[in-house]
Amino acid sequence: MTLKLMFYTIVLVLAFFGYRHYAMAGRVLQVGDEAPSFTLNDAKGQTHYLTDYAGKYLVLYFYPKDDTPGCTKEACHFRDDMSQFEQLSAKVVGVSVDNSASHADFAKKYHLPFPLLIDTNGAVAESYHSLTNFYFIKIAKRHTFLIDPNGKIARVYTSVDTSNHSQQIIDDLKLLQQKI
Numbered sequence: 001m002t003l004k005l006m007f008y009t010i011v012l013v014l015a016f017f018g019y020r021h022y023a024m025a026g027r028v029l030q031v032g033d034e035a036p037s038f039t040l041n042d043a044k045g046q047t048h049y050l051t052d053y054a055g056k057y058l059v060l061y062f063y064p065k066d067d068t069p070g071c072t073k074e075a076c077h078f079r080d081d082m083s084q085f086e087q088l089s090a091k092v093v094g095v096s097v098d099n100s101a102s103h104a105d106f107a108k109k110y111h112l113p114f115p116l117l118i119d120t121n122g123a124v125a126e127s128y129h130s131l132t133n134f135y136f137i138k139i140a141k142r143h144t145f146l147i148d149p150n151g152k153i154a155r156v157y158t159s160v161d162t163s164n165h166s167q168q169i170i171d172d173l174k175l176l177q178q179k180i
Helices: 002-025 069-080 082-087 100-109 123-127 165-179
Strands: 039-041 047-049 057-062 090-096 116-118 131-133 138-140 144-147 153-157
Touching: 039 116, 057 069, 057 165, 069 082, 069 090, 069 165, 082 090, 082 165, 090 123, 100 116, 123 131, 144 165, 153 165
Parallel strands: 057 090, 090 116
Antiparallel strands: 039 047, 057 144, 131 138, 144 153
C-alpha cells in the first residue's frame, strides 16, 4: 500500500510541475516590446547592462547549461560567425544560470569571444520568459532575443535548432538592416 501511495504522490508532483511549466510556456515577449533591462556580471566580474549595447543590435541568447552538447554547438557557431556579427554591428551575449567558474571554464575551453553572463537566480531569464523553474532546479530555456539599437525586441526565437541558429540570426539581421 505504501508503494502505491508513493507512486500517486510522485505522479501528482510531476503533474503539478508539468502544468506549471505548461502554463508559463505561453508567455513570450513579442516583436516591438521593450527589452527588459538587465544588470549581470560575466565570469571576469565585469558588469553588463542592456544600455551598454544601445546603438547596436544585441543577440541575447539564453541557454540551459555550460559545456553540454547542444549549448556547446550553439556557442561555437556564434564564435565561428563572430566576424559576420561584427560586420552587421551586432554583439552576442550568452546567459545561463550557471556560476562564474562554470562560465569561465566553458568560455576558455571553446575560446568564446563574447561574454557569458551569470544569472544564477534566474531573474533575468524569468524577465524574458526564458526560465524553467522547478523551485529547486532552475534552467534557462534555449531562447534568443534579437534586440534592435533602440532597445526593442526585433526578433524572438523560441524553437532553436543549434545547427543553424547563428546563421538564421545573421540572415534576419541582414533583412532588418535592409529595411532601414
